[in-house]
Amino acid sequence: MNISKTPLLTIITVSYNAVATIEQTILSVVNQYFEDYEYLIIDGGSTDGTVDIIKKYQDKITYWVSEPDKGIYAAMNKGAAISRGKWLCFMNSGDTFYNTSTLEDLFSKSNILDEDCDVIYGNTNKVYRNYSKIIKPAEIGQIANHLPFCHQSSFVSTEVFKKYNFNLQYKIVADDHLFYSLYKDGHRFCYIDQVISNYEAMEGVSSRKFKNALWENYQIRGGQSKWYWYFRHYLPFLFRNTLHLVYITTFHE
DSSP: OOOOSOOSEEEEEEESSOTTTHHHHHHHHHTOSOOOEEEEEEEOOOOSSHHHHHHHTGGGOSEEEEOOOSOHHHHHHHHHHTOOSSEEEEOOTTOEESSTTHHHHHHTSSSGGGSOOSEEEEEEEEEOSSOEEEEOOOOGGGGGTSOOSOGGGEEEEHHHHHHHOOOTTOSSOHHHHHHHHHHHTTOOEEEEEEEEEEEEOOOSSOOHHHHHHHHHHHHHTTOOOHHHHIIIIIHHHHHHHHHHHHHHHHHOO
16 A cells, blocks of 8 residues: 555554454454555564465555564554554454444544544444344543443544553553543543444453453552442443353344
8 A cells, every 4th residue: 555645544453363353453453445545564573474464465565574573562562653644543452443434434434533622432343142232322521430341442632642652561451541530631532423333242251361451440540548449440341341252142142
């Protein structure tokens, strides 16, 4: 892909040993009707065949690299550092746009670009094992407690992002920290009632990753007491997800 003019949008895909999912993400991007974008793939030095799939589509990719890095958020920062678009979208391996007209509908058919926005966000199609459900984000004020939208369904001003970047102190929810920081600093969030991405929702009751994510979420918002976090945040989360697992097992098998 050879873009001579400055693109409106930079789409960044980060991958590492993602041979099972990288192709669906690439196809989701390159098959968009919308054409005013550049596409960057930052791979962490995959050894499982991921690079072979990237090479298969390299004529449709603006830039790609495969080399060891310091993790997903470091790779995302690396991609953002060389981006030229006005807006950034992080569509990592396994993520996909809702359909082939997603970007066309958002940037060519809506009036969202006429608004003074720093972050644009929309709805998400959450895909479970046997069904999917379109989720609208909570009011943006809920960001004081948790990130109300999926980062896959958002676009952030490149100029603004480069002033912040992802904080590598947070290994799991640095995206949460970024958007919370932007909100606290008065940047404008604009919601559009459109489904942006498909997100593979986790169906398990819990995992160490989820537990650590909740702890980071609590720290981002100023919390320090691990005992308070455990009883006030983690145990209720565990209970809610157990109920959800029972529900989907009972009604969606």
